[in-house]
Amino acid sequence: xxxxxxxxxxxxxxxxxxxxxxxxxxxxxxxxxxxxxxxxxxxxxxxxxxxxxxxxxxxxxxxxxxxxxxxxxxxxxxxxxxxxxxxxxxxxxxxxxxxxxxxxxxxxxxxxx
Amino acid sequence: xxxxxxxxxxxxxxxxxxxxxxxxxxxxxxxxxxxxxxxxxxxxxxxxxxxxxxxxxxxxxxxxxxxxxxxxxxxxxxxxxxxxxxxxxxxxxxxxxxxxxxxxxxxxxxxxxxxxxxxxxxxxxxxxxxxxxxxxxxxxxxxxxxxxx
Numbered sequence: 001x002x003x004x005x006x007x008x009x010x011x012x013x014x015x016x017x018x019x020x021x022x023x024x025x026x027x028x029x030x031x032x033x034x035x036x037x038x039x040x041x042x043x044x045x046x047x048x049x050x051x052x053x054x055x056x057x058x059x060x061x062x063x064x065x066x067x068x069x070x071x072x073x074x075x076x077x078x079x080x081x082x083x084x085x086x087x088x089x090x091x092x093x094x095x096x097x098x099x100x101x102x103x104x105x106x107x108x109x110x111x112x113x
Numbered sequence: 114x115x116x117x118x119x120x121x122x123x124x125x126x127x128x129x130x131x132x133x134x135x136x137x138x139x140x141x142x143x144x145x146x147x148x149x150x151x152x153x154x155x156x157x158x159x160x161x162x163x164x165x166x167x168x169x170x171x172x173x174x175x176x177x178x179x180x181x182x183x184x185x186x187x188x189x190x191x192x193x194x195x196x197x198x199x200x201x202x203x204x205x206x207x208x209x210x211x212x213x214x215x216x217x218x219x220x221x222x223x224x225x226x227x228x229x230x231x232x233x234x235x236x237x238x239x240x241x242x243x244x245x246x247x248x249x250x251x252x253x254x255x256x257x258x259x260x261x262x
Contacts, residue, residue: 006195015189020139022135022139022167022171023135023138023139023143023167023174024136024138024139025136036151046143053163053167055164055167055168055171055234056168056171056231056233056234056237057135057171057194059233060229060230060231060233061230063229064227064230066225067225067226067228067230070225071224071225073123079250082160083117083160083164086160087164087233087237090236090237090240090241091217091219091233091236091237092217092219093219095219095220095221096221096228100194
């Protein structure tokens, strides 16, 4: 599971460098993100622009990460591809997460800071 | 095992048997979606097919074969109304002998701590398919549905 991290003053930027988050990789994804977010209190912006396929296991892992971060630390998403966006919409998780069109827009958005 | 297309009566039929585990499911999906008949589907229909097949195959791996290894047989048939899909496995029966409702109880005000981390799979399957049919016979689970498109 390739993730690219950038720590900014108020944002932890995480780019998912994989084209799938599925049942074969969901547990690893969740554990990597848990380890990477154990320190700090910035909001976390997870960019999914390279992810072409997300199944219910992958979605469950993203929800699990949001829960692990707790109520005081925000997890936001950016760059959902059409197939990934549809999974969020069908499961109504698009109403739970703040979703930005692009990672750049997410990083420049100060409302969540 | 490679997917085996044949021109039977009533359209192209694709058959694949695969081991029920997440790695084999990922590899099997890639093989199936590379079969020309499926590779030629519209991008939208193909994405739906990939998602629905992934949900069904991973459910079988995780639940039907919770107690051990096993195989799943997949038969896909392109018909005028979409892709007709049939699955069979020799794993545990569905709890209560019926398919899960796949109902979601999430609202925009659901507290983060109460969000579900699972149960999305059957909701997606039910949202994206028609004519869902499950039977248990001869020690096998048999599931059939249509992915319209």
